[in-house]
Amino acid sequence: MADSFDFELVSPERLLVSEKVTEVIIPATLGEMTVLAKHAPTMTTIKPGVLTVKLVSGQVKKYVVFGGFADILPSGCTVLAESAVAQEDANRDLFQQRIEALRADISDAPTDEHRTKLEHMLAELTHLNHSILPG
Incomplete structure (x- = not known):
């Protein structure tokens, strides 16, 4: 049996998960990363994507996250999401609401650098939308 660790997924609205888990797959900004027990201390930003959690029971739960941060320690992992919902x-x-809000932010962007960052976020969100809700 794999070692377990404490995991929490928190959004401004609520605490979505607080469980003992064996694995968490995080959509980190620089690429997807898997967290296991005794992981090296790491802090990373996360991009819009699917966060996968494997509970000690073996059950797998998936959550859609819309950016944020992950704080990883050998004893646990906490994800502070800008917003998150269960995938189902x-x-x-x-x-559509998030995409429209992002488009409005792009048109009001004060600098080219900020606009480019928002356009990148829009591309990620659009891709996530099509991969989770095809058709």
């Missing part, structure tokens, strides 16, 4: 609760309206 993600729907087309949720994505």
Whole structure:
């Protein structure tokens, strides 16, 4: 049996997960990363994507996260998401609202650098939308 560690997924609205887990797959900004027990201390930003959690029971749960940070220690991992929902609760309206808000932010961007960053986020969000809700 794999070693377990404490995991929490927190958004401004609520605590989504606080469990003992054996594995967490995080959509980190520089690439997907797997966290296991006794992981080296790391802090990373996360991009819009699917966060996968494997509970001690073996059950796998998936959450859609919309950016944030992950704080990883040998004893546990905490993800502070800008926003997050269980994957089964993600729907087309949720994505459409976020995409429209991002488009409005792009048109109001004060600098080219900020606009480029927002356009990149829009591309990631659009890709996530199509990969989770095809068709």
